[in-house]
Amino acid sequence: MSEPVKICIIIEDGLVQFILSAGVPVEAVVIDYDTEGADDSELKDVPQADGSTQPAFVRGALVEDDEEARAFTMRAHDLAGSDDDDDGPSLFVNHYTCPDCGTDWQDEWECAVDDDCPHCGKRHISPHESEEA
Numbered sequence: 206m207s208e209p210v211k212i213c214i215i216i217e218d219g220l221v222q223f224i225l226s227a228g229v230p231v232e233a234v235v236i237d238y239d240t241e242g243a244d245d246s247e248l249k250d251v252p253q254a255d256g257s258t259q260p261a262f263v264r265g266a267l268v269e270d271d272e273e274a275r276a277f278t279m280r281a282h283d284l285a286g287s288d289d290d291d292d293g294p295s296l297f298v299n300h301y302t303c304p305d306c307g308t309d310w311q312d313e314w315e316c317a318v319d320d321d322c323p324h325c326g327k328r329h330i331s332p333h334e335s336e337e338a
């Protein structure tokens with residue numbers, strides 16, 4: 206198990222309902238600057254970029270990362286238009302020729318892998334050519 210990703214959720218007017226993760230362990234801290242009616246003892250001084258501090262609620266938050274949360278997170282990122290395609294594995298078109306029966310075929314894989322002859326069933330034939338799809 207990898208170390209949890211540490212994230213910080215900062216809110217000013219509003220309420221965080223849920224924090225969801227796509228199956229990655231996440232530890233979240235919520236910083237809430239909406240301190241109206243708060244007891245001073247509940248507030249922490251949060252350092253600001255300009256060197257001053259600002260009182261806020263600072264608390265750990267539960268992050269859900271079960272199957273449902275994962276599915277929801279993936280859909281939400283789709284809706285937000287985040288484009289993970291560049292990170293995905295690229296497809297290769299592998300060209301094979303069977304040394305036994307001479308059958309030529311091609312197949313798409315995520316890497317240059319050995320394949321079995323679709324005609325005679327000879328196994329572990331390496332592609333003689335491999336190009337990105």
Ligand SMILES: [Zn+2]
Nearest residue numbers: 303306322325
């Ligand atoms: Zn063959």
